[in-house]
Amino acid sequence: MLAYVRTEDIALEADSKLTERHQTTIPASIRDALHLTGGDRIHYKLLSTGDVLISRYRETEEDHVMQSFLNFLAQDMMNNPQSIKPLDLSRGYELVAGMDVNLDDEIIDED
Structure with missing residues (x-):
């Protein structure tokens, strides 16, 4: 999951209103x-900044576990x-x- 979204990564923005x-x-x-299209499912990711990614x-x-x-x-x-250091092979x-x-x-x- 993204920790932040860079402005240059935004390709499109739009607004909508929440109903009652x-x-x-x-x-x-x-x-x-x-x-x-109608019936498709969408996925939301809530970032720590309070922003939401929709896909x-x-x-x-x-x-x-791996994702965490x-x-x-x-x-x-x-x-x-x-703390980031080059990998010593x-x-x-x-x-x-x-x-x-x-x-x-x-x-x-191999079992």
Whole structure:
């Protein structure tokens, strides 16, 4: 999930009004941009800033634990940029020294 939205990333903006029953109509320009038609589902993401991202709903098998971890990392990187250091591959090379590694091999689940 995005932690913030940069102004230069905004391609289109529109407004709509909330009815007494807490409903709204998605403006035609947004419906067209998202290729929405009647009966389609939409997905909302509430950002920590109070802003909301709206997108077409997509059926996915999202790994919520991984997504939470990635969100944590993104937030930590934004809050503590001084802690970001280049990756030292020498330790990785030590860990695989003497191993036959083929990056084109398929990864299989060995029970």
